[in-house]
Amino acid sequence: MTRDLLTLxxxxxxxxxxxxxxxxxGLEVAIRDGHIADAKGLTLWxxxxxxxxxxxxxxxxxxAAWRGEDVDEVAxxxxxxxxRLRETERMGEAFSRTVRAVWGLGVADAPYxxxxxxxxxxxxxxxxxxxxxxxxxxAATLVSxxxxxxxxxxxxxxxxxxxxxxxxxxxxxxxxxxxxxxxxSSTFLADIASMxxxxxxxxxxxx
Amino acid sequence: xxxxxxxxxxDAQPRAVGSVSLKVTASxxxxxxxxxxxxxxxxxxxxxxxxxxxxxxLVNTAGGVTGGxxxxxRVEAGEGxxxxxxTQAAERAYRAxxxxxxxxxxxxxxxxxxxLAWLPQETILFDGSSLERRLTVDLGAGxxxxxxEPLIFGRRAMNEGVSSARLSDRITLRRDGVPIYLDRICMxxxxxxxxxxxxxxxxxxxxxxxxxxxxxxxxxLAAARAILPETAGISLVRPGLLAARLLAEDGFDLRRALxxxxxxxxxxxxxxxxxx
Numbered sequence: 001m002t003r004d005l006l007t008l009x010x011x012x013x014x015x016x017x018x019x020x021x022x023x024x025x026g027l028e029v030a031i032r033d034g035h036i037a038d039a040k041g042l043t044l045w046x047x048x049x050x051x052x053x054x055x056x057x058x059x060x061x062x063x064a065a066w067r068g069e070d071v072d073e074v075a076x077x078x079x080x081x082x083x084r085l086r087e088t089e090r091m092g093e094a095f096s097r098t099v100r101a102v103w104g105l106g107v108a109d110a111p112y113x114x115x116x117x118x119x120x121x122x123x124x125x126x127x128x129x130x131x132x133x134x135x136x137x138x139a140a141t142l143v144s145x146x147x148x149x150x151x152x153x154x155x156x157x158x159x160x161x162x163x164x165x166x167x168x169x170x171x172x173x174x175x176x177x178x179x180x181x182x183x184x185s186s187t188f189l190a191d192i193a194s195m196x197x198x199x200x201x202x203x204x205x206x207x
Numbered sequence: 208x209x210x211x212x213x214x215x216x217x218d219a220q221p222r223a224v225g226s227v228s229l230k231v232t233a234s235x236x237x238x239x240x241x242x243x244x245x246x247x248x249x250x251x252x253x254x255x256x257x258x259x260x261x262x263x264x265l266v267n268t269a270g271g272v273t274g275g276x277x278x279x280x281r282v283e284a285g286e287g288x289x290x291x292x293x294t295q296a297a298e299r300a301y302r303a304x305x306x307x308x309x310x311x312x313x314x315x316x317x318x319x320x321x322x323l324a325w326l327p328q329e330t331i332l333f334d335g336s337s338l339e340r341r342l343t344v345d346l347g348a349g350x351x352x353x354x355x356e357p358l359i360f361g362r363r364a365m366n367e368g369v370s371s372a373r374l375s376d377r378i379t380l381r382r383d384g385v386p387i388y389l390d391r392i393c394m395x396x397x398x399x400x401x402x403x404x405x406x407x408x409x410x411x412x413x414x415x416x417x418x419x420x421x422x423x424x425x426x427x428l429a430a431a432r433a434i435l436p437e438t439a440g441i442s443l444v445r446p447g448l449l450a451a452r453l454l455a456e457d458g459f460d461l462r463r464a465l466x467x468x469x470x471x472x473x474x475x476x477x478x479x480x481x482x483x
Contacts, residue, residue, distance in 0.1 A: 033437075035405055048406030077386040080450060081442040184375075184393035188414055190406040191452050195440025199432065 012137040018094040024145040024205035026193030053187030058113040059131040059175035065117030075111035081194040083207040132172035223269035225249030226279040233287035260289040271299035274307025284321040291324040293478040302335030317350040324353040337373040351421020369398040411454035413461035419449040
């Protein structure tokens, strides 16, 4: 159990070489457009992405992959924009390359939540814990984008992350009991922000 | 059209059932109807048959969708055929009895080198509505599709909110059997509150998904970007596939952004029912 948590902490740490820090999933545009100006606005955005957007759908894909389902094409087709598709593919490739090299896991390249789910299943790590840490890491990435761009103080950023922790826990529990039929997203503005990010100049993040 | 809606009386609520099954094929004289069957509360009309492209107008003679209704549309475009499908009027999802859901199931099969445009007018969600829609599009080799699904959350001009409703809206786009785009919108409860969140709609009462698959997607990207307002975006998600999302204050505002985009992607004017 402790060993499993340590493995997850390593895989989903910002230091794990998947380049998570390079992506904002459209948040850079939302901040540039003035939609997010403080910790309150950031909290709402992160809650939306986790509960109604990429967070929940990634957790559902992760759980399906953990159960051994073939979800590669579904995971690709569910990406609403070119940048989001590239992000999930590149992070997935980097993750599977690293767990192959370090843990010897037979995980082929696939979208990011899919390879994380497969790697956890191969190590016998519980799906709910894996999804919870995955969601928390996704939230932490968004918070770090906002800390740099809004900008927010480090303490404010950590307070936002702490406030969405129970949400990560709830979505992970729901995702562990979900099927692919539960995939859905209604973060229309986050999708639009990701589309508009393609032509944003200058930009710091890759999505 | 004088056909009476087919009603199945259950203990819960009368149910409307309707289906259209259509196959069109290409010939020397342009695209022609090879098979047409309609049943119950749904009809297809063909106002324009004077060119290569055929236009089908779907009519819901029940006047809307409510709990327990079942509608089904099947359209098959044979090799090289060219069809535009629209609706005679905006669709209305009316209040449903508790536990009753209206279902609309559409399957579009586009053969090799065929072209199909799915351009229904808006679907308006009323308070208390419960709607489940499935739109499945299968593209063959060299086929192209333009798919538009506009949604309106209540009639804002009439001050009607949608404080309790259920929507499950699914679009599946496949090429050669492989999914290339999946859109899944599931919302339940106070849809206006859901749409007021910063990453969902910031208070928008209208939205539309627009998909363009086929040759020419790359070439249209820059022009499409240039005509979209700030509340919309478009992306070349993968080679040969454009996906756009639009948000707007209301249905009027949505049309102002949507119509030029459809004209650009369809290389044609809107079908007549949109303009009257």
